[in-house]
Amino acid sequence: MRYVAAYLLASLGNNNVTEDDIKKILSSAGVDVDEAKLSSVFKELDGKSLEDVLAAGHQKLASVPSGGGGGAPAAGGAPAAAGGAAEAKAPEPEPEEESEEEDMGFGLFD
Template sequence: MRYLSAYLLATLGGNSNPSIDDISGILSSVGIEVDKERATKVIAELKGKNVAELIAAGSTKLASVPSGGGGGGGAAAPSGDAAKGDSPAKESKKEEKKEEEEEEDDDMGFGLFD
């Protein structure tokens, strides 16, 4: 990935055909040791190709890759209390109070620096 990034940086800098020395110069400027074999492979794979077209093609491929998450489940049905008139805001306040009480119990009656 670092060799590809260095290649792309060189092309962004105006060099349409970066060499191993160009890639080595970019990577060594940030303290990365260069493997000439890998750098040569990247250059050979990208030689004569339009970088902008490659990025556009890669972006369309990445759009189809699942990236986790998924948005979660649907909303829960209201409970009997909500139907009786307790609003969700009241329920959340009750839950917050319970959480605060639980947190207070966690200190077991003494502080860290007492």
């Protein structure tokens, strides 16, 4: 993943990304470069445009389940104002209701 991220970063300022570009980026972050993995990334991306690769990845991610069950949104889910002008206020806790259950004098694990 680090090699792909470095490739994307290098491609922002340069259309002809080389392995040396990736090595410079990773070494500046203190990451050792695995030549085999770096070669593999360049082999997979050879002759492909980044736009096409990203679009294909986006389509693949669309089919991945995200674990959402369509439940109710979280409390206090109103988005903050643009630019961070408004501070988010934590919702106040609801008062506890008195239990109508009768204490029978023993616990569940007694």
